Amino acid sequence: MSVMARRYWLMKSEPGVFSIADLERAKGQTTGWEGVRNYQARNFLRAAQVGDGVLFWHSGTAQPGAAGTAVVARAAYPDPTQFDPRSEYHDPAATEAEPRWVALDLRFESAFPRVVTLDELRGAEGLAEMIVLRRGNRLSVTPVSPGEWRIVLRLARRAPR
């Protein structure tokens, strides 16, 4: 019997809306990751397994970057907001029988002592392929390689340059 290797992801959130500190304070330190409305990002959410590691990314802020880590606590399930006419994420084309969008649950794992900034990551060795660093990247959910994961966590433990 083979066990699927732990995989890693990066998920973006605007800290003014929901930050790593909000996740740490949340009930059960868990939240539903809802509202993803991009097919490529959705497909990544579908591929995520319980136990996978997540880099919690702060975007839309003066210091965008990796702010902490989380763990996938529940694999993809139909995003309830797609069925809710009052939700900003409502999708009239989605039905309970044929849902279009998925959510998953994240559990808090760690808040970095400081945000590892985009700038710092751009200058780091071994991250040339990291999707979030690519020009024009807008995907809110992207895969992260084990090597990238290791490098970012190592930088997080280091004092800022």
Next chain:
DNA sequence: GCCAACGTTGGC
């Protein structure tokens, strides 16, 4: 099926 218009994301 093409592609222009439009809307959104997100760094700067």
Next chain:
DNA sequence: GCCAACGTTGGC
């Protein structure tokens, strides 16, 4: 606030 990138929409 600007604007590049890029996904989506809809006319044809």
